[in-house]
Amino acid sequence: MAILVDKDSKVLVQGITGGAGSFHTKRMLEYGTQIVGGTSPGKGGQTVENLPVFDTVDECIDATEADTSVIFLPAPFVKEAAIEAIYAGIKFVVVIPEHIPIFDMMEIRMEAKKYGTTVLGSNTAGIITPGEANLGIIPDIAFKPGRVGTVSRSGSLTYYVADTLTRSGYGETTCVGLGGDPVLGSTFDEILKMFDADPLTKAVVMCGEIGGVYEERAVSTIKKIKTPVICMIGGVFAPVGKRMGHAGAIVEGSMGTARSKLRVLEEAGAYPAKTFTDIPKILKSLNV
């Protein structure tokens, strides 16, 4: 078992004929992901990596029974594409591109809630269930099937944490990238609940960073769920008011500081890890 994506997920790529779309389609296929086709309005009938290309998501679903979508499109086209997928009945949408307007992400989120769709991103490296499926741009080298889930706002931290889990023998159930943009399709609390419902996931590592309120939103969930949560928050020594790479990573006044996030998460019962090497030590102490 895993969350959100596994070997049975039937995946379509929106923007499959583009440079990034076709490159990563090949990689995802090589990993064993069940990619069934793609869309590119006006290019229906072509093929990419021997997969059929359709003009619309509806047509793609009719022909392939796709239930999951990964979006590789320039930012101005993402809102339309995501809402097309949501209306067509896709239950899981991964938005890889960055710099999506905030209003667009708000609208995507609103429609997704109405239709019961889960959206990841924008600006996410994607999601991987090791040994089963890899959606997005995640390099699979650090990942092995196992018993710890991860959820992170950053791609590079996802890799480092997975590398740590893999080398210490724990491995991962599913690794989820929420994305680095200021408004995100899914939040920590929602993903934590999914992991809690997955019998194979024995613990979750949650990596946050300065800025925003998504870590704080996880507090009541961490209190409720049985699965232990280890948290790492980047930016304890970050300067105030300066953006650090991710558009969402900016501290405004005392809001959104790493210290305030760590404090509330710890109070809620999460186990703080300062560095990667702390993670296996904490897991061991929890008998995971």
Next chain:
Amino acid sequence: MRLFEFEAKRLFAEKKIPVPNGIVVTSPEEATAAVRELGGEAILKVQILSGGRGKAGGIKKADSPDQAFGLAEELFAATIKDYPIKQILVDPLYEIKKEYYLGVTIDRANYKLVFISSPSGGVDIEEIARTSPDKIFKESFEINEKMYSFQAFGIAKKLGFTGDLLKKAVPIIKGLYDVFKAYDCKLAEINPLVETTDGELWAADARVSVDDDSLFRHKELSEMGIEKRHEEGEMTEREQLARESGIPYLDLDGDIGMFPGGAGFGIMGNDFIHYYGGKPANFMDSGGGPSPERLAKMLILLDENPNVKAIFGARFGGISRCDDFAKGVITFLREHGLSKPMVCRMTGNMWQEGVKMFEEAKKETPEVFEKIEIHGIETPIEEISKRAVELAKEAN
């Protein structure tokens, strides 16, 4: 992206919000003429992309056109909140009876737009929240919802408006919401909304921040001369240089040059350095698949920074592999050289090959690699952080 007050007021005027008939000036001569035009006395307000300019001495009252010349001369020569003064807004005076606060922003936690209002305007909303939280009203909207007049009426009633003023307040409240929606704003604020003794309402100050990522669909803003800009204060020379090369970079006050990989680990790696008793000289996002040219630019930024005593390097080989990274760095070291010691770790895709390339390159030209320490997956990144701190201490 924050707008200047005079730009924000132009957007307000588009939506029929009453704004004072102020004049933007760029010289003391123009300031004198503007004050004369406004009847002989006026307020001079420096135009900077930061709040708190009043306290910092950026707002002056001119009692005559002649006095305006001297005041403007002083303001143009000053640097206020790190900003050089290029423009001053000359606004007419009015007899203030009461000040209100109106603002629209995004509630990211609940995915809603929120209209915030208060009858205790004129100070920061943070201060109102601290001193009189019961005098702040909030109404939430879905992203696709418009504001109806009856809703604006409800807000105006809460603020205590009656009679003629109530009629005048409704279109202002609605107009502010419309500005927020029309221009993809992150914040639109009238503070204060001034009620004058002669029974008028004016947006006396305006603060608008638009979403940079939406500019592709707002050609009307660039037609008004509102272009993409840096909004976090003045940049240092190195920050400017990095920005021109598209490298996310910030100068910090330590002595360890950071060359860490992606943004997420870039933020975390800076914390690691602090945990082991050091201080980073910068933040950098050196992730993605940097070309050899970009790698060189990044390393030159660190090498030419006199504050940097040692360099911390990390690479998680993904789609862009460690051997490509090694090749780029080796070429740079041979062609350009590095005047600072560097400790660097590679892991992920093709890390063994990367480490081997460094070993072989060192055999060929040992003098180039004298102060370069390369590690692979067997050395935890925490040890690399410790080592960078040691190297910086040794160099001091």
